[in-house]
Amino acid sequence: MSFVSSDHPFGPEPHELGWIHTATELAAQFARTAAEFDDTAELPLTNLRRLHAAGLDTATLPTELGGSSLSYRAFGTIVRLLSAACPSTACIWLMHIGAAVGLAQMSTPDTARYYADELTAGKRFANALSEPGSGNLFLMPQQTAEPADGGYRLTGAKRFCSGCEIADHFLVNALVDGKPAFFGVEPDHTVTYVPIWDTMGLRASRSQLIEFTGTLLRADRQGIPATEPRPNHIAAGLPYLSLGIADAALAALTTHAQTRTIPTTGQTLTDLQWVQFGAAEAHLQLEAAAAYTGQMAWLADQNSPEFLPASMRAKPLANEAARDIAQLGVRIGGGSGYLRTSPIQRIFRDAQAPGLMAYSVEVCKSHIGREVLAKGG
Numbered sequence: 001m002s003f004v005s006s007d008h009p010f011g012p013e014p015h016e017l018g019w020i021h022t023a024t025e026l027a028a029q030f031a032r033t034a035a036e037f038d039d040t041a042e043l044p045l046t047n048l049r050r051l052h053a054a055g056l057d058t059a060t061l062p063t064e065l066g067g068s069s070l071s072y073r074a075f076g077t078i079v080r081l082l083s084a085a086c087p088s089t090a091c092i093w094l095m096h097i098g099a100a101v102g103l104a105q106m107s108t109p110d111t112a113r114y115y116a117d118e119l120t121a122g123k124r125f126a127n128a129l130s131e132p133g134s135g136n137l138f139l140m141p142q143q144t145a146e147p148a149d150g151g152y153r154l155t156g157a158k159r160f161c162s163g164c165e166i167a168d169h170f171l172v173n174a175l176v177d178g179k180p181a182f183f184g185v186e187p188d189h190t191v192t193y194v195p196i197w198d199t200m201g202l203r204a205s206r207s208q209l210i211e212f213t214g215t216l217l218r219a220d221r222q223g224i225p226a227t228e229p230r231p232n233h234i235a236a237g238l239p240y241l242s243l244g245i246a247d248a249a250l251a252a253l254t255t256h257a258q259t260r261t262i263p264t265t266g267q268t269l270t271d272l273q274w275v276q277f278g279a280a281e282a283h284l285q286l287e288a289a290a291a292y293t294g295q296m297a298w299l300a301d302q303n304s305p306e307f308l309p310a311s312m313r314a315k316p317l318a319n320e321a322a323r324d325i326a327q328l329g330v331r332i333g334g335g336s337g338y339l340r341t342s343p344i345q346r347i348f349r350d351a352q353a354p355g356l357m358a359y360s361v362e363v364c365k366s367h368i369g370r371e372v373l374a375k376g377g
């Protein structure tokens with residue numbers, strides 16, 4: 001895995017290496033149960049609790065809120081390590097941190113302290129942003145919250161909310177006075193879950209549909225619009241989710257190629273030229289995607305205006321590396337890799353999901369393509 005080293009500008013800071021070691025150790029444990037969670041599609045609760053107990057949740061908070069102001073480079077590296085081991089765990093953790101830190105960032109100092117204390121106490125956060133009708137344009141809600149005592153009331157549905165069933169807090173968006181607005185919401189009897197999540201991949205992320213029936217969006221929990229650009233943990237972390245799956249795909253196909261013998265020649269698959277070329281292309285694609293993603297995280301750490309465009313580029317680069325390498329794994333794995341007992345088939349299924357998550361590969365490419373064509377090359 002590239003750029004874990006602290007002497008690379010796109011890697012974590014030297015003082016953050018302890019967090020990387022902690023995540024590496026936890027990831028080794030999570031890898032042992034990833035197939036089981038995929039099979040049962042149960043939430044990986046033990047993994048999430050261990051991440052919290054190790055202090056990783058709190059570390060992502062700014063120092064003034066009791067955290068360690070973990071850099072985006074370190075945060076991304078941790079997401080990548082977790083994703084290589086158990087991508088459902090990584091997906092829920094990414095959404096959890098994105099919602100918690102996002103809510104703290106967009107709140108008044110007192111409310112920010114409240115959310116920070118809740119995260120530190122082990123409470124769980126999730127994002128309820130995507131609507132059945134809005135698809136990929138998840139930041140442009142179509143559902144209107146109506147004025148009510150103490151705020152607004154929302155009746156509608158949000159779809160694909162990772163880890164929602166255990167969430168104590170949601171980051172929810174809705175139209176208020178015709179404009180998108182964000183709120184922190186604590187679920188009550190007006191919030192119900194519809195179990196739609198029976199998917200081909202990221203099965204243990206349990207990204208269910210949520211129904212809101214007249215749910216109060218409290219005015220004092222409405223997000224305050226940012227006065228300056230602020231990198232978002234989800235945008236920064238999503239490419240790393242794909243890089244981790246790509247790492248797992250390359251490791252799985254390598255193990256298979258090293259151990260599978262061709263009976264007629266006694267060679268292993270590693271001796272075949274098409275396998276060598278495939279492995280080389282996979283390695284190069286992954287290195288290039290990781291280098292660009294590292295640069296994106298570095299831009300986030302500089303709070304650069306270039307971060308947002310870079311995140312739109314890193315996402316398809318990393319998603320396509322994961323999908324392509326997982327596809328190569330299916331070819332190299334042959335019938336053995338196609339068996340339910342093989343990690344190759346699971347990784348192939350998981351590799352499809354991050355490319356669908358907003359902004360999808362197609363949405364990113366539409367955006368980039370328009371920019372390129374407008375400049376004339």
Ligand SMILES: Cc1cc2nc3c(=O)[nH]c(=O)nc-3n(C[C@H](O)[C@H](O)[C@H](O)COP(=O)(O)OP(=O)(O)OC[C@H]3O[C@@H](n4cnc5c(N)ncnc54)[C@H](O)[C@@H]3O)c2cc1C
Pocket residue numbers: 091095126127128129130134135136137138159160161162163202205207353354356357358359360361362363366
């Ligand atoms: C594993 C997983 C976890 C998720 N977790 C969360 C979560 O925690 N919280 C949350 O709020 N949401 C979550 N989502 C939702 C996700 O981020 C997207 O908002 C949602 O998947 C998009 O809707 P859709 O899948 O119906 O796709 P659609 O947007 O309907 O897309 C269908 C196809 O059309 C393409 N397309 C759509 N719009 C455009 C466009 N403008 N230009 C070009 N092509 C376009 C897409 O690329 C895709 O190929 C999750 C989704 C997945 C798969």
